Amino acid sequence: MERTLSIIKPDGVARGLIGTVVKRFEENQIRIIAMKMLRMTKQQAQAFYAVHRERPFYDSLTDFMSSGPIVVMVLEGEKVIEKNRTLMGATDYRKAAEGTIRREFATDIEKNIVHGSDAPETAAFEIGFFFSRFEILNG
Ligand code: UDP
Ligand code: MG
Secondary structure, eight states, X not given: OEEEEEEEXXXXXXXXXXXXXXXXXXXXXXXXXXEEEEOOOHHHHHHHTGGGTTSTTHHHHHHHHXXXXXXXXEEEETTHHHHHHHHHOOSSGGGSOTTSHHHHXXXXXXXXXXXXXXXXXXXXXXXHHHOOGGGSTTO
16 A cells, blocks of 8 residues: 655646546545645745756746645555556646646646655655644544
């Protein structure tokens, strides 16, 4: 059993796609074991995406991620890290597979609706970034 962090980014929330994203998880036997809505500060977004601090898109990305409310979720299931990444689609929506969330809804390489952890180590860091164990079912 694995866990991963999912974020519905500010563009996804603003465009009314919370239900759509949650439905994808529910339809694909992915269990949501924690969920909340919040708005990150610029500093929090910088800390969350610290791994990308040297990248040219870091400043714009952290402005975007702190620009409005987001929904953060902990997902649980077998191979859920990879399963969630598959449902999301490639970072660049133009390269994302047909039927994926990003292919259907993203408008921009940055504004791509969802975030998903990419490995067990990053999932552990990202879940701990937003949730205490008391906020996670059976945590
Ligand atoms: N991003 C961007 N320009 C790029 C690459 C990434 O604006 O050239 C943004 C995009 O929002 C992406 C996030 O930075 O989702 C994190 O990048 P990463 O490569 O980790 O992609 P992800 O894991 O989200 O698919
Ligand atoms: Mg990533």
